[in-house]
Structure formats: structure tokens, C-alpha cells
Amino acid sequence: MMILSGDPPRSRVLTLILVVVILALAATPFLFPGAKALNVAAKICVFAALVASYDLLLGYTGTVSFAHTMFYGIGSYAIAIALYGMGPNWAAVATGIVVGLPLAALLALAIGLFSLRVAAIFFAMITLAVASAFQVLASQLSWLTGGEDGRSFQLPELLRPGTVLISKNLFGFEINGRILTFYLVFAISALMILVLLRVVNSPFGRVLQAIRENRFRAEALGFRTVFHLTYANCLAALVAAGAGILNALWLRYAGPDTSLSFSIMLDILLMVVIGGMGTIYGAIIGATIFILAQNYLQSLMGVASKAASEAGLPVLPGLLHPDRWLLWLGLLFIASVYFFPSGVVGRLRHGGGDKGAGTSH
Amino acid sequence: MTELAASDPLPKPKRDIAPILLPIALALLMIPLVGSASTWLTLTAASLAMGMMIFIMASGLTLVFGLMDVLNFGHGAFIAVGAYVATLVFAPFAASAQADSLLVNLAVLAPAALLSMAVSGALGLMVERVLILPVYGQHLKQILMTTGGLIVAEQTLYALWGPQIIPMPLPASLRGSFILGDVAIAKYRVLAMLIGLAVFIAIQLVLNRTKLGLLIRAGVENREMVEALGYRIRRLFLGVFMAGSALAGLGGVMWALYREQVHASMSDELTVLIFVVVIIGGLGSIGGCFIGAILVAMVANYGGFLVPKLALVSNILLMVAILMWRPRGLYAVTSR
Numbered sequence: 001m002m003i004l005s006g007d008p009p010r011s012r013v014l015t016l017i018l019v020v021v022i023l024a025l026a027a028t029p030f031l032f033p034g035a036k037a038l039n040v041a042a043k044i045c046v047f048a049a050l051v052a053s054y055d056l057l058l059g060y061t062g063t064v065s066f067a068h069t070m071f072y073g074i075g076s077y078a079i080a081i082a083l084y085g086m087g088p089n090w091a092a093v094a095t096g097i098v099v100g101l102p103l104a105a106l107l108a109l110a111i112g113l114f115s116l117r118v119a120a121i122f123f124a125m126i127t128l129a130v131a132s133a134f135q136v137l138a139s140q141l142s143w144l145t146g147g148e149d150g151r152s153f154q155l156p157e158l159l160r161p162g163t164v165l166i167s168k169n170l171f172g173f174e175i176n177g178r179i180l181t182f183y184l185v186f187a188i189s190a191l192m193i194l195v196l197l198r199v200v201n202s203p204f205g206r207v208l209q210a211i212r213e214n215r216f217r218a219e220a221l222g223f224r225t226v227f228h229l230t231y232a233n234c235l236a237a238l239v240a241a242g243a244g245i246l247n248a249l250w251l252r253y254a255g256p257d258t259s260l261s262f263s264i265m266l267d268i269l270l271m272v273v274i275g276g277m278g279t280i281y282g283a284i285i286g287a288t289i290f291i292l293a294q295n296y297l298q299s300l301m302g303v304a305s306k307a308a309s310e311a312g313l314p315v316l317p318g319l320l321h322p323d324r325w326l327l328w329l330g331l332l333f334i335a336s337v338y339f340f341p342s343g344v345v346g347r348l349r350h351g352g353g354d355k356g357a358g359t360s361h
Numbered sequence: 362m363t364e365l366a367a368s369d370p371l372p373k374p375k376r377d378i379a380p381i382l383l384p385i386a387l388a389l390l391m392i393p394l395v396g397s398a399s400t401w402l403t404l405t406a407a408s409l410a411m412g413m414m415i416f417i418m419a420s421g422l423t424l425v426f427g428l429m430d431v432l433n434f435g436h437g438a439f440i441a442v443g444a445y446v447a448t449l450v451f452a453p454f455a456a457s458a459q460a461d462s463l464l465v466n467l468a469v470l471a472p473a474a475l476l477s478m479a480v481s482g483a484l485g486l487m488v489e490r491v492l493i494l495p496v497y498g499q500h501l502k503q504i505l506m507t508t509g510g511l512i513v514a515e516q517t518l519y520a521l522w523g524p525q526i527i528p529m530p531l532p533a534s535l536r537g538s539f540i541l542g543d544v545a546i547a548k549y550r551v552l553a554m555l556i557g558l559a560v561f562i563a564i565q566l567v568l569n570r571t572k573l574g575l576l577i578r579a580g581v582e583n584r585e586m587v588e589a590l591g592y593r594i595r596r597l598f599l600g601v602f603m604a605g606s607a608l609a610g611l612g613g614v615m616w617a618l619y620r621e622q623v624h625a626s627m628s629d630e631l632t633v634l635i636f637v638v639v640i641i642g643g644l645g646s647i648g649g650c651f652i653g654a655i656l657v658a659m660v661a662n663y664g665g666f667l668v669p670k671l672a673l674v675s676n677i678l679l680m681v682a683i684l685m686w687r688p689r690g691l692y693a694v695t696s697r
Contacts, residue, residue: 064504114681124432124504125636126680132633133677140670262629266512273505318520327516334509337502338495 005201014348029179045189046247051271052283053239059278062212067127070134071104071237073260075244080254083153108237112230150255185246276343298322380691384655399544410550412658413557418612419635421605427581427645429598435507437628438514443477443610444617458532466532477614478607485606518625527623641683643690
């Protein structure tokens with residue numbers, strides 16, 4: 001239990017699901033052949049960490065931030081610009097990390113100190129405004145960021161798909177740089193999630209929950225709430241930037257659409273709410289469900305849309321078009337906020353009761 | 362403290378005029394920086410017109426928050442819906458809209474604006490009942506619910522109208538500019554200014570001269586007290602919400618004509634602008650919202666002219682500056 005910081009899933013079904021998901025992710029290169037499966041698995045890992053860091057803010061402190069993709073984007077762009085500018089070597093990777101992480105933390109500190117000082121309700125609005133300004137900035141400073149095209153780069157020798165580490169063995173598997181990169185992503189994501197689990201189960205995490213439940217009372221008990229909230233904000237930003245670095249390393253690309261766009265922010269919100277706020281485990285469940293649906297349900301929608309248009313129905317083909325899948329997710333989102341605000345994890349833990357975390361205001 | 366006789370009128374509350382002077386001072390400061398007087402006049406007119414449009418869109422949001430502590434992240438959806446509905450009127454009557462007569466043009470424009478307001482007002486009714494009523498008093502859920510509502514509304518617009526940009530040309534008689542000497546002021550901007558001013562005056566009259574307005578202002582200041590006096594504040598709130606949505610729809614039509622195009626993503630872009638305005642003005646304050654809108658528009662126009670690169674972050678800088686000065690916005694109305 002040490003590794004889970006004394007906070008096990010507390011539900012047999014949930015434990016089973018988590019074990020299956022994690023084993024499946026770990027074995028993806030061998031179980032599911034093909035580039036798409038590996039991409040989906042890597043994306044699930046990255047997003048599980050990203051969503052878990054968002055859960056630290058939304059679920060544990062009850063603050064809504066719309067700037068989370070900004071930190072994610074800072075991580076992505078830092079590593080991309082470093083590798084693009086310095087060439088594919090490990091020094092560039094180190095530079096990206098050394099520049100990206102502190103930059104994200106500093107920005108989070110500035111936003112936190114500034115906007116947590118004013119009325120709490122402003123925080124969501126201010127982060128939204130800052131994030132949108134950052135997005136415009138990133139697409140305008142094209143000499144640095146590559147503008148709308150983003151930056152493609154090459155990885156160091158060891159991580160390239162062409163690098164064969166173990167040639168084909170009896171079972172027909174080959175370990176190459178791509179698979180090594182996948183395990184790098186997997187391991188670091190897992191590590192970050194475990195660290196977050198440790199954070200939320202520490203005395204510090206308790207204070208965060210106290211602030212979520214009643215900020216005034218937490219303050220009256222002598223906790224400096226602005227300090228705690230800002231600290232949580234910086235931690236979340238660090239992990240988000242870390243996830244951004246992993247994402248860029250996996251894609252060998254950083255651009256506005258993959259790391260900064262507002263739709264990623266909405267995806268994160270959906271994953272947190274569907275998985276269950278204030279649980280950390282919910283991030284893994286939410287990311288898995290969402291990304292599987294995104295990658296495999298969309299093609300199903302295409303089929304349904306075609307069938308509807310062949311049947312001559314009026315509005316349905318437009319509503320079922322694969323590009324409109326966010327519409328259905330939005331409805332699902334509203335329904336899950338309304339009907340089970342504690343998400344999948346809360347449901348499994350409390351058997352349908354509404355006692356889960358994250359129902360505060 | 363001086364004693365008051367019973368017959369004396371109540372002492373007038375002190376007027377806080379510093380925020381009113383702010384945009385005026387900003388405009389005057391810009392004269393030497395811009396250099397040419399005619400450019401300055403054009404820029405100022407442009408800022409005022411843009412500011413009025415933003416004010417129309419933002420006024421509902423600030424009242425809704427002030428009155429009921431409801432933060433509507435989906436306010437931008439009403440704007441987009443208003444603009445799309447207007448295209449329904451404009452498309453079949455394109456010929457009359459392009460006829461060279463102001464009266465014929467207005468005969469298309471007015472019904473389009475009214476229909477937009479009606480539809481977005483009705484949508485406001487729906488949103489309030491379905492999305493906001495179940496989560497009264499829970500900020501976190503309100504933000505989540507209304508964000509979900511924004512996604513659904515935007516995607517529905519895409520599904521119904523398609524993802525392409527719909528052109529929305531200005532009616533013929535509103536094109537071009539009034540030329541005074543070497544100053545050119547676009548005709549449409551004058552119209553936008555007039556409509557904005559009319560809306561502002563109407564809201565002020567309703568708020569300050571009617572019983573309804575008295576109740577709204579009282580509700581913004583202290584909701585429980587109004588309820589204790591036996592008024593159904595929920596119903597009042599619903600009315601304000603619908604009116605705010607309708608105004609957002611009107612703002613959407615005006616913005617679409619200003620940009621001469623309609624696209625569902627306009628709600629995203631404007632949501633940020635509106636939030637900045639509402640924060641600057643102080644949540645719940647109509648006067649603050651009005652000044653905030655003009656300030657944001659001024660910074661965008663002057664900034665875009667003087668330092669184009671800065672225009673990207675000018676809104677944020679403005680917001681930071683104002684909040685440093687007054688952490689709760691220009692006019693802090695609510696006690697929250």
C-alpha cells in the first residue's frame with residue numbers, strides 16, 4: 001500500500017478495472033499490433049497524468065482553471081523548440097525540461113498570486129482569458145513556435161523507431177526505439193500519478209480538501225489558503241508541463257491543435273467529470289473511456305451518419321457526422337454533472353450514493 | 362456626524378466618478394500618441410462602436426451574476442445563436458437588404474434583430490430551467506453545466522448550418538462612411554453607437570425608475586432581504602436571464618454585421634472579451650460594465666494602431682492594471 005500512499009481504490013470492481021487497464025496499457029506493444037493501438041495507449045497514459053493533475057485543482061481544491069492546457073502546451077513547446085533548435089540530442093531534451101518545467105511553475109505562481117488574491121470566482125474567468133491570450137501569442141510568434149504549423153522535430157537516436165534494440169525473437173516481437181519511447185511515456189506518467197496520489201494524501205492534501213469544503217473555515221483554522229491554493233496550482237502546472245513533454249516526445253511534434261487548443265481543455269474537463277472528481281483514480285478511468293471513445297466510436301458515428309443520410313432522414317446525418325461527436329460528449333457531460341457528479345469512481349465506491357468528493361461548491 | 366431633521370432630504374450617496382474619467386483620460390492621452398487628429402477621431406469612433414456592441418452582449422451576464430450569483434459560461438452561445446438566426450431573415454430577403462434605400466434596409470434589419478432576440482431569449486428560458494435551476498448556489502457545477510451547454514449549442518449550430526463561415530453583408534445604405542473634412546466614420550459604427558447608447562439608457566431607466574428595477578437592484582445587493590419581503594426573486598431572476606440572453610442575441614447580430622460574417626466559433630472569441638469586461642466593471646454593475654466595454658474596445662483599437670504586437674495581450678494587461686487598482690472591479694456592487 002506504500003506505493004499507493006495508503007489510498008487504495010476502495011472498491012473491488014474499480015480495482016479490477018484499474019488492474020486490467022494498466023496491464024493492457026503495459027502490454028499494448030505485444031498484445032495489440034499496429035501503430036494506432038500504440039498511439040491510443042500512449043495518449044491514454046499522457047492524458048491520465050494530465051487529467052490527474054487537473055483533478056488536484058478541480059477535485060481537491062474546487063477551483064476551476066481554464067489555463068491547464070497552457071501549462072501542457074508550455075511543456076510541449078519547450079521540448080519541441082529545444083529539439084528543433086539544438087538538434088536531436090539528449091542535451092536538447094534536458095534543456096527543454098529545464099526550461100519548460102520552471103517556466104510553467106513560474107507562470108502558475110504568477111497567475112495564482114494575482115488571481116487568487118481577488119475574489120475566487122474570478123479565477124475561472126481570468127484563467128480563461130490568460131489561456132486564450134497565450135494561445136494567440138503562440139500562434140503569432142511563428143519565428144519561435146512555428147505558428148499554426150507547429151514544430152516537428154527528431155528524437156535522439158535511441159528513441160527513434162529505426163533503432164532496433166532487440167531484434168525479432170522467437171515470438172516475433174521486436175523491441176525498437178518506438179517501443180522504448182512508449183515505455184518511457186508509460187513509466188513517467190505512472191510515476192507522476194503516484195506522486196499526485198502521495199500529494200493528495202499528505203497533510204497538505206487534507207488542507208486542500210478543507211479549503212474546498214469551506215475556505216473561510218480553513219482560513220479561520222489558521223491555514224494560509226492563498227499559499228496552499230497557489231502551491232497546488234504550481235504542482236498541477238508542473239505535472240501538466242511534464243505530460244506536455246511526454247506528449248511532444250511521443251508525437252515528435254508540438255502545435256496549437258495538439259497541445260494548446262481550447263478543445264483539449266474541454267476534453268480534460270470531460271475526462272475528470274466522467275472519471276470522478278477528487279479521486280485521482282478517476283483520471284485513469286476517465287482518460288481511458290474518453291480516448292477509446294474518441295478513437296473508435298467516431299468511426300461508428302460515421303457509419304450511423306451514412307445510414308441516416310441513405311435513409312433520407314433530414315437533420316440526423318448532420319447530428320451524427322463524426323465531426324459532431326463533441327455534441328454528444330457535451331450532452332454526456334451535462335448528464336454526468338447532473339446525474340452522477342461523483343463520476344465512475346464515485347459510483348463504484350459508494351454504490352450509486354452521492355457522497356463522493358467533488359460535489360462541493 | 363451631523364444631525365438631520367426629518368424634513369431634510371436624505372444625503373446623496375457620494376458619486377464615484379474616477380472610473381468614468383478613466384476612458385476619457387485614456388482617449389485624451391492618446392491624442393499626442395496617435396499624432397493625427399483625424400486618425401484619432403476615427404479610432405475613437407471605432408472604439409466607442411465596438412465598446413457599445415460588447416456592452417450589449419455583456420450587460421446580461423453581469424446582471425445575472427449580480428442578482429443570483431450565477432456564473433454563466435455559456436453566455437457566448439446566445440451571441441452565436443442570435444447571429445445565426447439573423448441569417449435566416451437575411452438570406453431570403455437579400456435583395457431588399459441590398460436595395461439602396463435606408464427604409465427598406467431597416468425593414469429587413471429590424472425583424473432580423475427582433476427574431477434573434479426572441480429566439481435567444483427563449484433559449485435563455487430553456488437554459489435557465491434545464492441547466493441552471495438544478496445547480497443553484499453551486500459555483501463549480503454551474504461552471505461545468507454551462508460550459509457543457511456552450512459545447513452543445515456550438516456543435517448544434519455546426520450540425521444545423523454546417524461548419525463553413527456564412528457571409529453577412531451589411532445592408533447597402535449602411536455601407537460607406539460619413540466624411541467630415543478628412544475624418545471618415547463608418548455609417549454602421551454610428552448606428553451601433555446609437556443602438557448601444559439606447560440600450561444603456563433603457564437599462565438605466567428600468568433599473569433606476571421602475572419598481573422592477575428597484576427590486577433587481579435590491580436583489581443584487583441583498584437577495585435574502587428581498588425574498589424576506591415577499592418577492593419571488595426566482596421569477597425576477599428568470600426574467601433578467603431571458604432579457605440578458607435576448608440582449609446577447611442582439612449583440613450577436615450587430616457583431617455579425619460588423620464583421621460581415623457568422624461563425625459558431627465567434628462565441629468562443631467573444632466569451633473571453635465579455636469576461637474581461639465583466640471582471641473589469643465589477644460583477645453585477647451595469648455602469649461598470651459600460652465603462653469596461655469602452656475601455657476594452659479602446660485598448661484594442663488604440664493598441665492595435667500603435668503597437669500591433671501588444672494587441673494580443675492588451676486585454677490581459679488592462680485587466681491586471683484595473684484589478685491592481687480595484688481588486689473587485691471598477692464598481693464593487695455585490696458584497697460577495
